Amino acid sequence: MSTASLADHYRALTDEQLERLFAARPDLAVPVPSDFSVLAQRAHSRMSVARALDHLDRFHLEVLDALRLVAGPNHRADRKEAMDLLRSAPDFSVRRVLDHLVTLGLAWPDGETTLRLPSMLDEVASRYTAGLGRPIAALIQDERTDDLTPVLAALHLPSVPQPEATALISDAFGDPVRLTALLDACPPEAIALLERLAGGGNPVGALRDVRRPTDPNDADTPGRWLLVHGLLVPLDASTVELPREVGLALRGDAPLGPVHPVEPAPAAATPVAKDRIDGAGAGQALEVLRQTASLLDACADDPPPVLKAGGLGVRELRRLARAAGVDEPTAALLLEIAHEAGLLARTSDADPTWLPTSSFDVWQATPAERRWAQLAGAWSSMARMPALVGTRDERDRAVAALSAEVTRSAAPTLRSQTLHVLVEYPGPLSEADIVGVLDWRAPRRGGRRRDEVVSEQLGEATTLGVLAQTTLTTFGKALVTGGDPIPALAGLLPDPVDHVLVQADLTVVAPGPLEPALSAEMALVADVESAGGATVYRVTPESVRRALDAGRSGSDLQSFFSARSRTPVPQSLTYLIDDMARRHGGLRVGAASAYLRSDDPTLLATVLADRRCADLGLRRIADTVLVSSTAVNRVIETLRACGYVPAAEDASGGLVLGWPEARRAPARPPRGAPRGANEISLDQDYLAGAAAAVRRGDEAARAARRAPVLTQPGEADPGAALSILQQAARDRARVWLSYVDAHGGVTARIVRPVSVGAGYLRAEDDRTETEHTFALHRVVSAIRTPD
Known part of the structure; x- marks a missing residue:
């Protein structure tokens, strides 16, 4: 079957195939497109194509590269030619991937053997398909005739002006026999240079003094020899590109280079006893709970201020880390997790500080396994990378903990992918093994820091007790797979003791x-x-x-x-x-500004004579009473520092007792991690509803394009229109309804009349599944649609 466009291809799909498309690319279904044309436009958009490519594994991208290589500028690829390029891979694997690319809408059939590709692929995918350069014609078409004259002479071609020169050189490179003879004539050093560019995945290289000789006989270096023979094309004064024809000739029977139809399996390692892994993880879980409580208690004792730009200052982070007995990276990690879990928040006053929330008190009173599950759940879903704390941003400023600069929307996805590798390959794995699997599963998501981020996330998981010796603990595996880690962890933790x-x-x-x-x-x-x-x-x-x-x-x-x-x-x-x-309460301190009283005049005399208390400005007004102009709290603190044991009293002379009230920020719910469109989970009901809605909308849109000529106000017979509407309501038939809208214009839509009476028409719009009410005096005409 031949389809002229992607929209036509989507129209030909069954509802089940549409649902599979929406499940694989949720961004196409949220919100539901109004018709197939809108769906095709959305599927062709740059963002949607890039998002779909980001979720493809290495072999899918290699098959897509094969299609792009044989497609040419018209974006039509022959299936057989693409499969010939992939002959080193199993035939069934190639066919399976081709079918999946069709399911994803990244290719669609145009005839029996041809697949069409979205034009946006050229902008989103790699500029150098399969690591090959551009065709020679594209590289030299803009060069001057004088610059190409030496190349024509070296290739023994007649000297002609542009664009004939480009055509002659392109024909020469398109002749396999002639190109093979040219490569056989290359000096050994030149061949080595070409092979590095052909097999390295990047056809662009750097050369010193990129200058094409004016005479082939002046090619005194390997690089200049290649330039004058057109085997390398200069891009600027220091960069050259290997033409595609040369790269394909050098690759021989493997035009795409090595292909990877199968995910690399990590090398088997000697497994560690499960009880050892779980024991180490449970011990680390208890340690994390203690460290988190210590950090938040330190925040309550001396609340750190919020930086003007947001976040926590370097000095404050260092102070909190010392107070909790942890290093600064661990302190940053636990503070970020506590903030994500709703245990730490900034106050809303004029000078905001970081304080534990009232939820912290509830958290401390819950069993240890539940406290850990709350922290670990917040960590697994948070869109933040605590390892960035202390690094430098693009303005060479230090990234602060609890600041917006730590947020990375891709963090939850990469964290989940990393841990799922450990679910699928149990046993100790090296970081290189994990990175190798991730690099095959999502090569476009690599980036410069991917390897470092994987190492950082494995370290965080080990700190939390999710991992031990790069192996998932039992409760860590439950967390990763969406189960309940609490029962598994509860069985590993010692029972709380009631004695010391x-x-x-x-x-x-x-x-x-x-x-x-x-x-x-x-x-x-x-x-x-x-x-x-x-x-x-x-x-x-x-x-x-x-x-x-x-x-x-x-x-x-x-x-x-x-x-x-x-x-x-x-x-x-x-x-x-x-x-x-x-000794406690032997001295009583009250407000005078402050006074001291004691039943022991000798004790008061000792305090009065103590030089360390001179700053308090004490004076005697009675044998058992001293007064001071200093505030009560400072008097108490000074006396305690001098070794006395004073107690505060109220206006009635009673002792002021009680544990100081803990400072808390208002409670807030745990923060939710932002998700990308492809992380949206659409249930089956939504998928089915979206497929049906698109099909109804497309039918209505196509019917609208076939709409009859609208009758203008004053030209129709209201009685005839009313009769047609009444009969359509009895038959549950659809009609083209023309009516005057709120702006005075005539609008038409297909509706299904439900009732006609009391001056109003009630009708259903099948496309939107909503009911509308129309005033009959605004109806211009009604025409039955063919069933």
Whole structure:
């Protein structure tokens, strides 16, 4: 069957074939095109063709190159000629790919043996088809006659002016026997140069002093010999191009070069025991949870400001990394993930800062496996590349964490493709193996940084525990394949413990992850000294004072350690708690601007005489009261720094107790990753509806082109039109309805009358599947359409 255009080809497709087209190229169906002409225009657009090519594997592109080579300027390719170029590949593989290119609309049949190609391919695909240069005629057609005279002489052709000179040289290069003889006469150094350009995938090369001799006898270098014989064509003073005819002759029986019909399979490696992989991944998952909580706590303690250009400053990132005990790249990664997961946000005040959100408190109270799943899910779908933090942008400025410069729309797709390679090829894989598979599956998506990005994403997956030794963990595989990782991870994590081990040196060992309530109490009464499988806390005078400030009494702390410790509570800890509880509140600080009072006049005299407190401007107004012009908070901080244990009191003389309220930003939902058109998932109902809508719209558009001559207002018989509409409503038939629109013009459309009465016509438009109401006094005419 011969089709004149892509629109005609689409009209000839079945609904099932249309649905396959829309499934393979979703951008063609969103929004639904109004008819097949619009669909063909959309399929021919530069953006749509480029997007379709980006999703083709290496062999599909090689088959497409074969079609382009034999197509010529009319974009019509002979199937048999293209298959002859691909004779080194299995015939069934070539036919399968050709059929798939037709399904994608990147080729369509024009007769029994001919395929047509979109003209936009020449702009979107590589300029050098299959790594071959342009034909000799295209390269020299604009050269002057004087510049081509030496080439004609070297080829033993008569000296003629342009454009005859181009035609003669082109005919000579088109003669296989003559071209083979010319190549046989090349010096060995010149042949080596030609073979590098013919087999390297790029027919353009650089030469010093690109100058064609005026006489063939003056060709004193291999490069000048090739230039004067037309085997290389100068593009400028330092660049040459290998003509297509020469490249094909040098390639011989492999005109396309090596073809790759089969995906490269990574070399088999010795698998690592699954329990070792899962154990290492689970341990890393716990470490990530601890590091993330430490980073967000550091943000809450001293909120970092938001840069004017957005993002987090380098110094602030370094400070947060030190506070959490991680390196800066890890800190940047975890902050980006926390922001994506809705645990970190910028405030909306005049001087915005980065603060944990109220969702962070909920997150901390959930089981460890759910906390990890929230972080890992945010990472897998986020359109950001944290590894860019600290690099330089095009203006040579450092890229800041949490800034817009880190966003890359292709990140989720490449991350998913990388991890799916590990799903399909289990076992330890090298980065080179992974890159090799990706390079075959999507060669156009390579880019200069693709290899680096793959390495960075594998490092991020290892940091999160998704990978261990470049092997997916069980819960990591569930995450990648769309399953639920929580059950798999829950079975690997140790159960939360409800006890600690108090040591004689005032350290407290948590032998595993603590229950949320116990973890919160330990954070209040002790400081983390080291973290890992077993967290080590240290009880200090400052941490005990912090607990006392929060309203705990000495007896409360003694009872807490006695109940929670599996080891005897050492006397050193008992003495520390008793001493701090006895001293706590011995000084009371209130607002005068500030005052100090104590039942112990000696203690007040000691404070008054302490030179370290001189800046507070203290003066005695009674034996048990000192006053200061300094603010209460600063008085308390200074006294604590000097070793005293003051307590704040309110206007009634009662102690002001309580844990300082954590600063939080408003909660926000996790951010959704932007998706490209080809990442849109269209369900079967949408595909079927889109195919039906395009077909209806095309029928209506074609019918509109065959519309009868519209009757002008005043020329029609309203009674006849009303009678036709009433009969059409009874027969459920379609009519051409001419009516006066809101602008006073006459418009026609095909409708199916539903009812006529009360001065109005209700009718359905089959194309849009909507019902319209028309005032009968605006109807000009009605003509039954043939069924």
